[in-house]
């Protein structure tokens with residue numbers, strides 16, 4: 550695959566979707582420090598990827614590839630940018646390991662996150678959770694200090710010795726919020742999957758990618774396990790969704 554070296558300005562780039570695959574959040578600000586971004590010139594890949602983007606209102610005119618294989622074998626991609634500086638980046642594992650229908654599905658999934666404004670919805674959710682969280686935090690710390698403060702030798706929340714208590718309360722809070730955070734993420738991931746099935750119309754490509762993701766994600770967890778620990782739908786859930794889409798669209802699907 551022929552790629553052309555290109556320098557790109559990353560300072561104003563705002564990540565559209567950093568709540569997806571955890572590593573993706575580092576793409577725009579951190580990854581460029583360690584990885585090389587090159588412009589993808591393979592028309593067989595570039596043409597359908599840009600066409601998909603344009604069809605869904607993403608103003609991008611080039612596709613970049615990032616040498617993620619230096620650190621990982623994981624396949625991923627992202628659609629990032631701000632206003633009219635949208636950028637599509639595939640990681641090189643995606644190009645090496647996936648067929649065109651699979652690449653199209655992955656790109657459509659990332660486009661879905663962008664078009665459905667997932668990052669803004671997640672930010673709003675975080676702001677609401679933070680306000681509620683701090684209110685609970687304040688009551689809990691005041692209650693505990695009122696009851697055990699003298700015994701602990703901590704006089705008030707202004708005392709620096711209160712920090713360990715804050716760390717414990719914060720850890721408990723984060724732990725209890727895990728299933729809710731994961732569920733919010735999982736719901737968005739399924740929305741992006743459905744968007745991708747409708748946009749790319751490649752249910753078999755979707756299923757193949759889900760199988761490849763099983764390299765590092767358990768395919769078929771129990772429902773309780775999926776609810777608590779999975780920030781993406783399990784492979785089995787995603788493949789069932791793809792096959793359901795295929796069954797319902799069999800006549801018109803490619």
Ligand SMILES: [Zn+2]
Nearest residue numbers: 569570738741
């Ligand atoms: Zn996603």
